[in-house]
Amino acid sequence: xxxxxxxxxxxxxxxxxxxxxxxxxxxxxxxxxxxxxxxxxxxxxxxxxxxxxxxxxxxxxxxxxxxxxxxxxxxxxxxxxxxxxxxxxxxxxxxxxxxxxxxxxxxxxxxxxxxxxxxxxxxxxxxxxxxxxxxxxxxxxxxxxxxxxxxxxxxxxxxxxxxxxxxxxxxxxxxxxxxxxxxxxxxxxxxxxxxxxxxxxxxxxxxxxxxxxxxxxxxxxxxxxxxxxxxxxxxxxxxxxxxxxxxxxxxxxxxxx
Amino acid sequence: xxxxxxxxxxxxxxxxxxxxxxxxxxxxxxxxxxxxxxxxxxxxxxxxxxxxxxxxxxxxxxxxxxxxxxxxxxxxxxxxxxxxxxxxxxxxxxxxxxxxxxxxxxxxxxxxxxxxxxxxxxxxxxxxxxxxxxxxxxxxxxxxxxxxxxxxxxxxxxxxxxxxxxxxxxxxxxxxxxxxxxxxxxxxxxxxxxxxxxxxxxxxxxxxxxxxxxxxxxxxxxxxxxxxxxxxxxxxxxxxxxxxxxxxxxxxxxxxxxxxxxxxxxxxxxxxxxxxxxxxxxxxxxxxxxxxxxxxxxxxxxxxxxxxxxxxxx
Numbered sequence: 001x002x003x004x005x006x007x008x009x010x011x012x013x014x015x016x017x018x019x020x021x022x023x024x025x026x027x028x029x030x031x032x033x034x035x036x037x038x039x040x041x042x043x044x045x046x047x048x049x050x051x052x053x054x055x056x057x058x059x060x061x062x063x064x065x066x067x068x069x070x071x072x073x074x075x076x077x078x079x080x081x082x083x084x085x086x087x088x089x090x091x092x093x094x095x096x097x098x099x100x101x102x103x104x105x106x107x108x109x110x111x112x113x114x115x116x117x118x119x120x121x122x123x124x125x126x127x128x129x130x131x132x133x134x135x136x137x138x139x140x141x142x143x144x145x146x147x148x149x150x151x152x153x154x155x156x157x158x159x160x161x162x163x164x165x166x167x168x169x170x171x172x173x174x175x176x177x178x179x180x181x182x183x184x185x186x187x188x189x190x191x192x193x194x195x196x197x198x199x200x201x202x203x204x205x206x207x208x209x210x211x212x213x214x215x216x217x218x219x220x221x222x223x224x225x226x227x228x229x230x231x232x233x234x235x236x237x238x239x240x241x242x243x244x245x246x247x248x249x250x251x252x253x254x255x256x257x
Numbered sequence: 258x259x260x261x262x263x264x265x266x267x268x269x270x271x272x273x274x275x276x277x278x279x280x281x282x283x284x285x286x287x288x289x290x291x292x293x294x295x296x297x298x299x300x301x302x303x304x305x306x307x308x309x310x311x312x313x314x315x316x317x318x319x320x321x322x323x324x325x326x327x328x329x330x331x332x333x334x335x336x337x338x339x340x341x342x343x344x345x346x347x348x349x350x351x352x353x354x355x356x357x358x359x360x361x362x363x364x365x366x367x368x369x370x371x372x373x374x375x376x377x378x379x380x381x382x383x384x385x386x387x388x389x390x391x392x393x394x395x396x397x398x399x400x401x402x403x404x405x406x407x408x409x410x411x412x413x414x415x416x417x418x419x420x421x422x423x424x425x426x427x428x429x430x431x432x433x434x435x436x437x438x439x440x441x442x443x444x445x446x447x448x449x450x451x452x453x454x455x456x457x458x459x460x461x462x463x464x465x466x467x468x469x470x471x472x473x474x475x476x477x478x479x480x481x482x483x484x485x486x487x488x489x490x491x492x493x494x495x496x497x498x499x500x501x502x503x504x505x506x507x508x509x510x511x512x513x514x515x516x517x518x519x520x521x522x523x524x525x526x527x528x529x530x531x532x533x534x535x536x537x538x539x540x541x542x543x544x545x546x547x548x549x550x551x552x553x554x555x556x557x558x559x560x561x562x563x564x565x566x567x568x569x570x571x
Contacts, residue, residue, distance in 0.1 A: 049456060075458035083456075089449040100446045104458035106439055118438040126439075169458055 001063065002027045002204065003048075003079070003173055008057035008067075010043050010228075017043040019228040020057070025173065030195075030205045032219030032236065034212055036248055040228035041208040042084060045175050048206075049081035050074040061173075076104055078172035082179065084208075086158035088165075090151030097150050097161055098136055101168035102129040133168065140164040140194055156187040160194070167198065174198065176207045180214040188214065212240060212249075224248070260562065261516055268422055272415050279530075281414040285486060287519075287526045288421035292428045292479035293499075294506040294518030296472040299432050301504075302512035303441065304468040305448030307362060309370035309500045310351060314344045314473045316380060316495035318480035320387060323395050323490060333399035337481045344477035345470050347376075352469040356462050370497065377495035392491030395484050421482060428475050429515055435471060436515070444468050509550055511557025520558050 003025040010018040018040040025031050035041050046052040048059050050071040059067040066074050071081075089097050106114055109125055116122065137143050140160050145153065150161060159179060166174055179195075180188050195218065199205055209215050215222060215236060222239045224232040226248040232239045239245055268284075275281065293311055300308045318340035325336040351372045355365055380387050387393065398410035399420065411420050435441060443464040446454035455461050484490045502525065510521025528546065532539045554561040 051452070051456070070460075071455045072458045072460050075456060080458075081456055083453070087450055087453040089446060089453065091449055092445060096442070096445075100442050100454070100459070101457045103439060103443060107458070114439065118434055118440060120434075165453075165457055 001060065002029075003062075003206075004060040005044075005048065006058045006060065008044065008047055008059065009055045010040070010047060010052060011055045016228050018047070018054075018225075021225070021228070021230050022057075023223055023230065023233060025204060025206060027172075028199075028202070028204055029221065030199055030207065030219050032215035032222040033206065033208045033225060034210060034215060034222055034239075034245075035225035036210060039210075039225040039248070041210070041225055042177055043228075044225070045081060045177050045206070045208055049079060049175055051081070075169055075171075076107070078170075079175065080166045080169045080171035080173075081175040082159075082162045082166045082177055084177040084181065086155065086162050088150040088153070088158050088161050090149065092150055093147050094137065094142055094150055094153070094161060095133060095146040098133045098164050098168050099130065101165040102133060104169050105129060105132070136164050136168050139167070139197060141190055156183050159183065160187075160191070163191075163194065167203075171203060173204045173206060176205065178209055179207065180209055180211060192218065212236070216240075260559075260566075264516055264519070265426065272418055278414045281418050283527050283530055284523075285414065285417050285421050287523045288418075288425040289479050289483050289486065290503070290506065290526060291425045291519045291522040292482075293476055293503050294510070294522045295425070295429050295432055295515060296476040296479075297503045298507045298512060298514070298518045299436070299444075299475075300468050300472040302507060302514070302517075303436055303448065304444040304465060306465060306469065307366040308469065308472070309366050309497070310348070310373050310469075310473065311476055311503055312495045312497070312499035313373035313376040314347060314476050315480040315483070315499060316490075316492070317347065317376060318344055318477035319484035319490045319494055320380065320393070320480075322481035323393060323397070323484050324386065326397050333397065333481070333485060337478055340481055341474045341477045344473045348470045348473035349466065352466045356465045356469075370500070373495060373500070374497070377492055380495060381492040387492070390492060392489055395488050395490060397485065399482075399485055417486060421486070424478060424482060425519070428478065429519070431475060432471075433515055440464070440467065505547065507557075509547065509557055511559035511561070511563075514557070514559045514563070517557050517559035524558070 001024055005021060005023050008018055008021045021044060033041050033044065043052060047054045047067060050066065050069050054067050058065050061077060061079060066077065089100060106125065106129060110117065110122055113122065117126065137146055140163060142157065142160060142164060145157065150158065153161060163179065179191055183191060195205060207215060207219065219236055221234065222236045223230055224239050224242070224245045231244040231248065232242040271284070272281065293315060297308065297311050300306050321340040321343055322333065322336045325331050325339060326333060351369060355368050360368055381389055398412060400408050400410050403409045411417055436444070443459050446459055447461055447464055451461055480494070506521035506525050507518045509524060510519065511517025529539065529543055532542050534542060556564060
């Protein structure tokens with residue numbers, strides 16, 4: 001099994017943000033997680049990326065428990081998360097932002113020998129990584145903004161830069177937290193095109209969104225959350241017809257109608 | 258880049274034109290404090306960790322270098338290496354405690370300050386070794402190998418000027434190499450957005466510790482030099498005011514730059530002597546100039562110059 005979430009629960013003092021959620025992700029799949037605001041989507045994703053410790057339950061990545069590991073180790077194992085509100089290194093250029101994210105690749109290639117790189121050894125590796133940064137930026141349609149300060153980008157561009165940075169970590173499983181929220185129509189189309197390319201290149205995607213429309217065309221399978229509990233799972237069209245899902249979004253009256 | 262070349266060129270050529278012992282002395286103190294300020298900026302300006310531990314390393318290495326030279330007969334340069342090793346050990350102990358508990362900004366400052374104070378009190382009360390508040394007289398001189406005349410001691414302002422300038426250059430060069438590499442990128446990532454750095458695979462704890470250890474190890478050389486230059490060591494070396502002095506130098510010169518701390522060190526060392534007034538008026542004017550500069554140039558002298566230059570280019 002690629003990724004398995006088993007009975008994951010998170011309690012914040014009195015509040016149960018995620019309650020006993022279990023599901024699996026297969027290699028090469030695009031899985032969507034939907035739910036109204038406050039239904040525990042972000043909390044679930046944060047636990048999968050190691051940013052939050054679960055109260056109980058476990059996350060298994062290729063058969064290994066990862067939910068007690070540090071986020072940087074989980075990223076090194078191939079599970080990388082983006083943030084809902086765009087997170088960038090505002091004072092660095094777009095290029096430098098993604099360059100920071102090339103750290104894992106450098107570590108993989110050079111190991112402890114990278115200590116010598118400080119004195120100018122292994123320039124060729126650094127050069128290759130810089131080229132790779134350019135490729136990732138071109139893939140994300142940020143090629144025209146490489147020298148801009150990340151803090152000067154628009155909201156949509158900052159979100160795309162977040163994805164570019166995550167991609168530079170070369171994840172096998174990319175966790176995207178509401179990548180489409182706050183984007184204009186053209187930006188959403190751009191995002192879909194980028195995610196298609198990323199998926200075609202062999203990356204498994206796990207996308208959280210509260211708008212069902214975005215996931216309808218994208219996801220193979222959708223999991224619906226409400227008040228921290230899994231209320232439905234299946235192909236997008238089926239999940240949208242589950243009464244509990246309609247009720248969660250539109251209220252009880254619509255579910256009967 | 259041209260600004261840096263100009264600064265270093267001027268400093269290396271200066272003794273050709275300036276023969277005044279008084280001025281050279283100011284520069285020697287500038288260079289020794291410059292080492293402290295540059296390494297402080299590596300931790301504070303580049304990695305974002307407001308350390309107050311520099312005086313501890315400065316003082317401990319001043320004592321250690323001298324005591325090793327006296328009791329084990331080591332030459333000055335050989336004695337600086339165990340002192341630097343001691344600085345690394347201290348930095349790793351203090352740093353790992355602070356960073357494990359994720360202390361940031363003022364909390365990190367206060368805890369490192371407390372550790373520095375602990376070490377200062379330890380040094381002050383260890384009478385049998387440090388001679389307590391009375392301090393120690395350092396009679397030895399650093400020696401260097403000079404082609405033609407063999408091993409010669411460093412004596413006189415010109416020799417000290419170049420010795421301390423070379424030490425400062427090497428420190429700045431090493432810091433520059435570290436900051437230009439992937440290490441510098443990780444430091445910047447930690448300074449700007451720790452959580453993001455973490456999700457991108459940067460081991461935040463390890464790189465904070467690395468920055469802290471490199472900064473303190475290089476800072477230790479300033480302690481050894483200072484003790485040998487002034488010929489006297491006392492527990493005041495480890496005092497809080499040293500931290501404040503170095504912080505002021507970095508803020509005034511420009512944090513997050515390599516030349517800024519050196520410029521700040523030059524201004525703060527030279528300015529009190531350059532004001533030709535009665536002592537009480539001098540202190541007032543000195544303070545006023547400091548406050549004014551920081552109000553007008555929040556990015557420091559070098560930071561403001563850089564911003565001004567890039568505006569003219571674009």
